[in-house]
Amino acid sequence: MQRWKLTLEYDGRPFVGWQRQDNGPSVQQTLEEAIERLSGETVRVHTSGRTDAGVHALGQVCHFDLEKPFTGLKLRDALNFHLRPAPVAVLLAEAVPEDFHARMTCLGRSYVFRIVNRRAPLALETGRAWHVMRPLDAEAMHAAAQVLVGRHDFTSFRAALCQANSPVKTLERLAVERVGEEVRVHAAARSFLHHQVRNMVGTLELVGAGKWSADDLRRALEARNRSAAGPTAPPDGLYFVNARY
Amino acid sequence: MQRWKLTLEYDGRPFVGWQRQDNGPSVQQTLEEAIERLSGETVRVHTSGRTDAGVHALGQVCHFDLEKPFTGLKLRDALNFHLRPAPVAVLLAEAVPEDFHARMTCLGRSYVFRIVNRRAPLALETGRAWHVMRPLDAEAMHAAAQVLVGRHDFTSFRAALCQANSPVKTLERLAVERVGEEVRVHAAARSFLHHQVRNMVGTLELVGAGKWSADDLRRALEARNRSAAGPTAPPDGLYFVNARY
Numbered sequence: 001m002q003r004w005k006l007t008l009e010y011d012g013r014p015f016v017g018w019q020r021q022d023n024g025p026s027v028q029q030t031l032e033e034a035i036e037r038l039s040g041e042t043v044r045v046h047t048s049g050r051t052d053a054g055v056h057a058l059g060q061v062c063h064f065d066l067e068k069p070f071t072g073l074k075l076r077d078a079l080n081f082h083l084r085p086a087p088v089a090v091l092l093a094e095a096v097p098e099d100f101h102a103r104m105t106c107l108g109r110s111y112v113f114r115i116v117n118r119r120a121p122l123a124l125e126t127g128r129a130w131h132v133m134r135p136l137d138a139e140a141m142h143a144a145a146q147v148l149v150g151r152h153d154f155t156s157f158r159a160a161l162c163q164a165n166s167p168v169k170t171l172e173r174l175a176v177e178r179v180g181e182e183v184r185v186h187a188a189a190r191s192f193l194h195h196q197v198r199n200m201v202g203t204l205e206l207v208g209a210g211k212w213s214a215d216d217l218r219r220a221l222e223a224r225n226r227s228a229a230g231p232t233a234p235p236d237g238l239y240f241v242n243a244r245y
Numbered sequence: 246m247q248r249w250k251l252t253l254e255y256d257g258r259p260f261v262g263w264q265r266q267d268n269g270p271s272v273q274q275t276l277e278e279a280i281e282r283l284s285g286e287t288v289r290v291h292t293s294g295r296t297d298a299g300v301h302a303l304g305q306v307c308h309f310d311l312e313k314p315f316t317g318l319k320l321r322d323a324l325n326f327h328l329r330p331a332p333v334a335v336l337l338a339e340a341v342p343e344d345f346h347a348r349m350t351c352l353g354r355s356y357v358f359r360i361v362n363r364r365a366p367l368a369l370e371t372g373r374a375w376h377v378m379r380p381l382d383a384e385a386m387h388a389a390a391q392v393l394v395g396r397h398d399f400t401s402f403r404a405a406l407c408q409a410n411s412p413v414k415t416l417e418r419l420a421v422e423r424v425g426e427e428v429r430v431h432a433a434a435r436s437f438l439h440h441q442v443r444n445m446v447g448t449l450e451l452v453g454a455g456k457w458s459a460d461d462l463r464r465a466l467e468a469r470n471r472s473a474a475g476p477t478a479p480p481d482g483l484y485f486v487n488a489r490y
Contacts, residue, residue: 009368091363119321120335122334123334
């Protein structure tokens with residue numbers, strides 16, 4: 001038996017999310033079925049972080065065990081063949097020791113959230129970025145975002161359905177930059193609460209629009225109450241970038 | 246009567262190309278119908294450059310005349326409303342003098358061609374980039390590309406169906422750069438022959454793969470024979486970037 005680590009790219013649009021659900025195709029099911037078609041083995045795939053419906057990945061990580069022997073190159077190419085035409089690509093397949101666990105041994109996750117900030121609707125980036133029409137001040141967003149960096153109780157940015165034991169997390173990085181008409185929010189932490197990145201981005205948008213100050217953001221954090229923070233940004237702009245081990 | 250200049254973004258995937266055709270939706274028809282729904286006027290839209298099926302635009306330019314008065318902002322927003330859900334967005338609508346002509350007064354056009362150069366298939370960029378699996382040397386491609394810059398007879402890079410009077414064109418810029426796993430080819434000229442960019446890119450790919458030298462490229466150019474150059478790159482990676490007046 002060999003444990004395999006995969007690095008994945010996927011387009012979140014056609015999926016109900018990472019996790020298997022009854023109401024539509026998931027990345028997990030798509031991948032487990034491709035593995036079964038390839039190997040004849042029924043496996044359970046574990047991910048470093050479950051993404052919601054519509055959320056994309058540039059470098060998601062998952063693991064599973066196979067009896068049948070493969071090389072990493074062969075496994076990657078064969079899985080990509082069996083994944084077609086689903087928009088999921090295996091970028092890398094690596095043999096790892098059996099104490100590797102995509103979720104439990106992960107030391108850090110990072111996301112990027114893309115906002116296209118312009119008046120005109122999206123033609124090329126529909127479903128792949130959040131379209132914000134009102135002008136955003138990315139520098140003000142970045143300055144305010146530093147309020148959230150560090151170890152805090154993130155209850156104000158936590159989805160009602162979040163299953164984490166504790167709302168206390170350490171946010172390692174929250175950086176906002178403007179690249180042309182795009183505003184990008186980079187977030188890194190050991191782990192995140194459910195909807196935490198989207199809730200932080202939805203609140204930072206209020207700062208960018210000049211509706212909120214950095215002090216308003218600090219008060220929202222300190223309130224430890226979801227209703228004190230801003231709205232949840234749509235999944236379209238969110239990309240899982242990588243998992244560190 | 247007012248002449249209007251539009252700057253457009255579009256996703257080329259669902260279209261048979263810019264030009265009206267019987268076999269499917271075109272950007273031209275989509276736009277002319279949106280203008281008619283908005284104004285009640287039947288207009289003919291002229292573009293700076295007809296793009297082929299599957300070719301995208303970041304800043305295509307076109308013009309048309311309207312009797313009904315508008316402001317630029319109002320025309321842009323109203324056209325975007327009437328264009329939904331087609332993946333065509335009006336970035337800018339500007340009133341221009343009646344001697345403006347999107348094609349005939351255009352002083353320069355530029356394109357970018359995106360190659361994703363990796364083993365794994367595309368998940369997020371399907372239809373939006375050319376997937377080349379074998380490793381490409383972007384520096385060798387850039388160096389060889391300079392053979393094509395300047396005033397030349399581009400018969401070797403001209404589609405059989407090209408309607409231009411002369412195969413002689415002045416290529417102002419052909420630059421190749423690597424950005425991570427992406428190889429981008431930037432091309433600028435007053436005007437291009439039909440399929441010229443895609444034929445140049447398809448030939449440069451041979452250079453990048455080490456199959457052709459810069460001298461081979463020079464001989465292909467000098468042969469003035471389409472069969473002497475490389476294959477036509479797919480439309481997926483081609484973006485019309487802008488038109489200069």
